[in-house]
Amino acid sequence: MSRIKDSPEFQRGAPVTIIVDGAPLPAFVGETIAGALLASGRRAWQHTRHGQPRGMFCGIGVCFDCLVTVNGASKVRACLTPVAEGMIVQTQETTP
Amino acid sequence: MTEQVEIAVVGAGPGGLCAALAAAQAGAQVALIDNNRHPGGQYYRQTAREFRGAPSSHQREGAALLQQAIAAGVRIIAETNVWGAFDDKVLALNDGAATTYLQARAIILATGAYDRPVAFPGWTLPGVMTAGAVQTLIKEQRILAGKRFLLAGTGPLQLVLAAELARAGAQVVAVLEGSRVFPRVLQHAGALWNQWERLSEGLSSWLTLARHRIPYRVGWGIVAAEGAAQVEQATIARLDGNWRPIRGSEEKIACDTIALGYGFVPFNTLSRLLGARQEWRPELGGEVPARDAQMQTSAPGVYAVGDCAGIGGAALARVEGQIAGSAAAAQVGHGTADAIPARASALARERRFQRMYAALFTPGVGLYELSQDDTILCRCEEITQAEVRHALALGADTTNEVKLITRGGMGDCQGRMCAHLIAHFIARETGRSVAQVGMLPPRPPIFPIPITALGVTR
Structure with a gap:
């Protein structure tokens, strides 16, 4: 739940801000939505029909546990989708 | 078009x-x-x-x-x-x-x-992930998915991941290897000939583990994950030769992330x-x-x-x-x-290695017996083992029939997470083989796509 520090051998992309459930979340170009959420300390961003929290499980687009709504499009896999400046992400709680 | x-x-x-x-x-x-x-x-x-x-x-x-x-x-x-x-x-x-x-x-x-999904009590808690998820985050984005990692699984890739985590500054509380790999590996030493790159990567990971004093526990496995809103601790146990937990050997181990690396x-x-x-x-x-x-x-x-x-x-x-x-x-x-004759010896060498890997690191049946009746087998549709048991009582005896009765395997992942789990459970309960119980027949679209994407005709 953290970013590995930049070093002379390694630097992240440019900083961007995405909007998650109405609140700004700092991220870096090249990260995925799931990466940015996990780096901020958030482990779960979905709730199942039975109210169970879920976050990232498989990390490679197979399990569909990490779904979010992105700029109005639903069922987007957070683990595969790169962040972009101003991207509007809704976790399942706020999806109508 | x-x-x-x-x-x-x-x-x-x-x-x-x-x-x-x-x-x-x-x-x-x-x-x-x-x-x-x-x-x-x-x-x-x-x-x-x-x-x-x-x-x-x-x-x-x-x-x-x-x-x-x-x-x-x-x-x-x-x-x-x-x-x-x-x-x-x-x-x-x-x-x-x-x-x-x-x-x-x-x-x-x-x-x-x-990564092979493994169902055990608590496996749907946030913080339980596949080893592939943890590794992808490091390789692609230089992000650590947690702070205190427990690695549970089998095979040398676990050592590589533990070493990567340690080098990145994460705490690895233990690496659990389900297979009793020593001394059986010696019987297969011949297959390691000409695999110098693999051996050197394995050795370097091993040394990193030793340097960071990460416990490598051979013949141990995950039994349960516990926590309120996310993983707080794991129950682990010694395994017998069929990978069944040995009663009385259980230990609790504090961690916030469990990386499952039970093969693919x-x-x-x-x-x-x-x-x-x-x-x-x-x-x-x-x-x-x-x-x-x-x-x-x-x-x-x-x-x-x-x-x-x-x-x-x-x-x-x-x-x-x-x-x-x-x-x-x-x-x-x-x-x-012309690649077939030209690559024959390379193919034989890699097939030898493949056979050794399978002999050492194919999980035993006990891995599929960790789930309890209230454990979810199908993550998407939240179908528990008890619901699958009920479907069997109604007369289902294949993975596909269980799907028709319970919806297990009908969710967004299309059964890629649960088909093996449900099939092994049916096989155990009915005394049939997994081959007889069968996997789920795929149906397009094999990934969810926007309905508008279907508006385009051939």
């Missing part, structure tokens, strides 16, 4: 890249389709291209192969899902917006594998959709297409290489890719399939 191509390769990992390159070098017109941002698959997983840094040797090798393929004329179609495969070798592609159709004269499937399941959905006859081969990871010496499946003109046809690792995938690429090119009229 349907575009035509001589050879379509699906999946741009080691197998797909080598297949595409071999076919293009033989003179064929090749399209290589991949669903990731960066071609390379899991093995060559590239750091996000917006990041600046020194790539690893694997990443350099993958990037070089991709450049060679592009230089040889391979057309790369990235960030695109293949969501269906139809008669006459038509593939349905979706890039997130539009659907296009691609018809090929030969198809080479190199769709790889995914071949992603065979497309070969099944294309009508290739499948075999149940536990030592190869599960259900895989039968193939001939040219890597051709029982569906004429449909080839399968690498982990999607049986778990064997990147080196085997590369050799199989070269053979299939050369054979498919010859089939459509280019070259003479």
Whole structure:
């Protein structure tokens, strides 16, 4: 739940801000939505029909546990989708 | 509208890249389709291209192969899902917006594998993830998925991941190896001949573990994950020779992340959709297409290489890719399939290694007996073991019948997480084999796509 520090051998992309459930979340170009959420300390961003929290499980687009709504499009896999400046992400709680 | 191509390769990992390159070098017109941002698959997983840094040797090798393929004329179609495969070798592609159709004269499937899901009490808690998820985050984005990691699984990849975590500053509370690998590995020492790169990577990871004093517990496994809103601790236990927890040996271990690395399941959905006859081969990871010496499946003109046809690792995938690429090119009229004799000794060497790996690291049946009646087997539809048991009482005795009764396997992942789990449970309860119980027949779209994507007709 953290970013590995930049070093002379390694630097992240440019900083961007995405909007998650109405609140700004700092991220870096090249990260995925799931990466940015996990780096901020958030482990779960979905709730199942039975109210169970879920976050990232498989990390490679197979399990569909990490779904979010992105700029109005639903069922987007957070683990595969790169962040972009101003991207509007809704976790399942706020999806109508 | 349907575009035509001589050879379509699906999946741009080691197998797909080598297949595409071999076919293009033989003179064929090749399209290589991949669903990731960066071609390379899991093995060559590239750091996000917006990041600046020194790539690893694997990443350099993958990037070089991709450049060679592009230089040889391979057309790369990235960030695109293949969501269906139809008669006459038509593939349905979706890039997130539009659907296009691609018809090929030969198809080479190199769709790889995914981490084996393992159901135990608490496995749906946030903080339980696959080893692949943890590793992908490090390789691609330099992000740690947790602070205190427990690695539970089998095989040398666990050592590599533990070493990467330790080097990145994370705490690894233990690495649990389910297989009693020592001294059995000595019986297979011959298969390690000429595998110097693998041995050196293993040794270097081992030394990193020792330096960080990370406990490596052989013959131990995960039993349960516990926590209120996320993982707070794990119950682990010593395992018997069939990987069943030994009663009384349980220990609690505090952690916030559990990385499951119990081997891989071949992603065979497309070969099944294309009508290739499948075999149940536990030592190869599960259900895989039968193939001939040219890597051709029982569906004429449909080839399968690498982990999607049986778990064997990147080196085997590369050799199989070269053979299939050369054979498919010859089939459509280019070259003479000369890779088959040329690569025979490399193929034999990698198959030896594959057999050793399977003998040492194929999980025992106990791994499938950790779930309890209130444990969820199907994550998408939240179907518990008790509900599957109820379906059996109603007369179901195949994975597909259980799906029809319970919806288990009908969710977004299309059963890729639960089919093995449900099948093993049915087999245990009914006394039938997993092969008899069967996997789920795939149905397009094999990935969810926007309904608008279906508005485009062929």
